[in-house]
Amino acid sequence: MDKEIRRAMPVLPISTVMQLTNLTARQIRYYEEHHLIEPVRTEANRRMFSLNNIDELLEIQELLEQGINIAGIKKVFALKKEANKRTFRGVDIEELDFRSIVQDEMQHLSRINGH
Structure with a gap:
């Protein structure tokens, strides 16, 4: 946890x-x-x-x-x-959400690039 x-x-x-x-x-x-x-x-x-x-x-x-x-x-x-807030595509997000979004985006880019 x-x-x-x-x-x-x-x-x-x-x-x-x-x-x-x-x-x-x-x-x-x-x-x-x-x-x-x-x-x-x-x-x-x-x-x-x-x-x-x-x-x-x-x-x-x-x-x-x-x-x-x-x-x-x-x-x-x-x-x-x-x-402590960040924005993603114009939307405020909290730190824990930010980490999750970054991981999702990295996975998405990895699939697009064929890695």
């Missing part, structure tokens, strides 16, 4: 996230309300977090400690997200 896929898997409940980040449940919910993190909801409506979410929460803490407010943090996250 790819490392990025594992890091994106929502497997941690909020209680574990609180222990790992030293944040309160209220703080975590606040950051979710402001769309800084996006935990997955189970069928029972429980939040489940990924390792990527933990990284985002730790980054939020660091930015707040540097004096950046929530609006500034939103801009930082938006810039990072934009930097």
